[in-house]
Amino acid sequence: MAKRATGNAAMRKPRDPEASRADILRAATGEFAARGLDGARVDAIARRTRTTRAMIYYYFKSKEALYRAVLEEAYRGIREAEKGLDLAHLPAREAVAELVSFTFDYYHAHPEFVALVVAENQSGGRHIRRMQRIRRLNASIVDTIADVLARGQREGTLRAGVDPIELHMTIAALGWFEIANRHTFGYLFKRDFADAATVERDRARIIDVVWQYVRERGGAGADARR
Amino acid sequence: MAKRATGNAAMRKPRDPEASRADILRAATGEFAARGLDGARVDAIARRTRTTRAMIYYYFKSKEALYRAVLEEAYRGIREAEKGLDLAHLPAREAVAELVSFTFDYYHAHPEFVALVVAENQSGGRHIRRMQRIRRLNASIVDTIADVLARGQREGTLRAGVDPIELHMTIAALGWFEIANRHTFGYLFKRDFADAATVERDRARIIDVVWQYVRERGGAGADARR
DNA sequence: CGACGAACCGACAGTCCTGTCAATTCCGCT
């Protein structure tokens, strides 16, 4: 057996603090997302890593500090991914659709992000208030949306009076619900959110809902259809 | 001091099993909503009542059974309240607005309902699946919405092709987000969801979003404007 | 090659929490 490996996660070399830290963070993300802050067990996190519980306290000083690190990484994840969007070259209508689509798909691909934010709200937002960089980290999305709105208004395709933060909230809300509540809603109303056709349908519906909300409404029904 | 009181909650008589049970249920609702299933402490629930921890195990056999009872009551609460709506005498457009408005206001007035459902989803919906009557309990809302949709289509004010469950999900999603995520979203984007003007604005926006989604779109923009 | 400090580990102390039990009080009925 090779004693040294090429730096991938599965066979990383021992005494690699960067990798250990990342390993713990990854494991903790899974555990906190699955069980929440109170439900998560530091022991369970340790078992998901190649290290021990003592190492977790060595790298992160407490369970809560680890949780804050996990939450910050989660926010960084979505905001970074959003920066990969290139909306500037799209007509406003398509830019809106792309933004909605991206958000919807991101939540679906990263339910742990949704779960972590849910957990934080369950704690009354006690921890996010102690995270220094978190507000600056999240500023980008509002700018992105404001840009699209301004351009669409110049184009004459989007109406005036839409607040960027409110649009962000609307887009988030529509995509959020079926991830955050998939277990209760799915069970009560027999909706299978794992089914690909259902997901497609929901994505299309949400894009439509948002479009109907932001489109310019003055023209005699020109844009009302579709 | 009077040894007997008139049966209200504050001064209920001792040895009143009905009242004790209700007292525990009420206290447990608060605790589970505030801290989730794992975060809730049976001791803390007991302290919120006029009884002791042992009584909780006497009336409900376990923490989880108590939690299930609380969750069922919470669902019953919103479904019962919905039955108080009288949508049949309203034109479909107003019926939709009333439905959205009601849902939005209910979530605002009963954040503990939102919190409990959030908690249940955090547990993967493990408990709701064991609740016998819960599905039947929730059937009413879909019927209500289906009725409004059918009537609106006959009136010619609502378009065809809107699925009742999907409309329910859309309405719920839009109202849900700002309650479920008020701490994170409120902090990150400096939005005060306790401010009355903000709430009014959000209610109006959500009504508009839903209306634009369900309205008949064929007529040349007749209904597109406000 | 030797020493130093970072990385790592096993075990333990202390606390908290759930669920149970034996014993007691109280109400309603005879």
Add this chain to the structure above:
DNA sequence: AGCGGAATTGACAGGACTGTCGGTTCGTCG
């Protein structure tokens, strides 16, 4: 009055979990 059973209580057993500590290993740098 007193009996039977429901309601209520305090205390405890048992288990689980967090955070810490003393000691050990290992890479690196002089």
